[in-house]
Amino acid sequence: MATIHLTLAPLFLLLAAIFLSTVVTAQPAAPAPGPAGPVNITAVLEKGGQFVTFIRLLNTTQIGNQINIQVNSSTEGMTVFAPTDNAFQNLKPGTLNKLSPDDQVKLILYHVSPKFYTLDDLLSVSNPVGTQATGRDGGAVYGLNFTGQGNQVNVSTGVIETRVSNALRDERPLAVYVVDMVLLPEEMFGKHKISLVAPAPKSKSPAVSDDSSEDSSKKAGVPSEKSGSGEMKAGFGFGLGLVLLCLKFIV
Template structure:
């Protein structure tokens, strides 16, 4: 009886030891997941032709805000990245003429607060809202057209095809564009000037009306009128004296 009890006790201890050993043995590594948050800067640096856009992302602090928004949003994000050549083709001083706030709006105009694949961009209703929308009350929308695999983006000032997807996995899509997307709110076409040849009245320059208006009519007409009146009075006085002489001769 004692031997049976000892056997049961030993079996219980052996089972407990095996369970404890199983709990302390390291488990097999889990399948590797994402290495970390999506890194827009790394995507652009890898390509090597977005130096100016990266600098603007840094100086405007937009580059620091994008990862925060990606981690807090379920909609994802889409970035349209202009190449260095795109910036070089801008009018000289175009960026320097912008205030700090306008530079922020320009960068935000290249970011849509939702993930769009190329096929989505052909289906989404225009205009598509960007991150610049609402910064100063402007619309700051983008319009997309095209067919098949060809998608064009238009701002109302410039239009360019979307050529090269740099990243297209949720939550971040990044597309290369060969022109800087210039919003109408900042780079709209200036209003047309006055029609050529039109001059204000009274300004010299060969205009017939202005020549007539610049000559005073009063002084030239007044002497002629006064002379006419004096001549009329003198003629009437001579006629009157002649009549008196004629009557005097009769009587």
């Protein structure tokens, strides 16, 4: 009996190995990761959690859709500088409401560059950097200027200067950086900007004094009302005196 058990042991081991290999190979393989979906600027900003106003402006101006289309079809990529909700709250009251719809579009386009930039790229880029607003206003520059060193990058518009903070996304084809101030272009908010609409002149009716009218009448050679009445009185007195003189002779 011991001999039979010893000869069956290798057989049991062989059958166990075959069974285990069958179970392992029968398990379904893990699916391979599919291709990444299209980049969506709104989804990136919503994940950040502090860009409600910027998202609303991207939607109302339709620039958000333009970014999604261009960034997923362009080889250059894009870079977006996203102002926080606090940045918009720090604007002077009524700043956005005073802008025309076209100026609102240009303001949002000013926060988008038609090229992908890393933070290191921004430190070495040639200023000014063009934006999506460049050339829309009669060929105006609408550019951004970048300075800094190390890990700190500053952006200047000619009106304001602020720091380019952490990146919400920095992978091609889209880079999204946080800015703590709304980027106000000098072409729209600079001191040299002159309104094309001149204020309507205020109509005033200057009061004309009697003295001025009398002086003007004298200058024009027209007898004034006062001088005319005086002459009438003098003539009436002369005639009355002549009548009285005749009555004396008759009596």
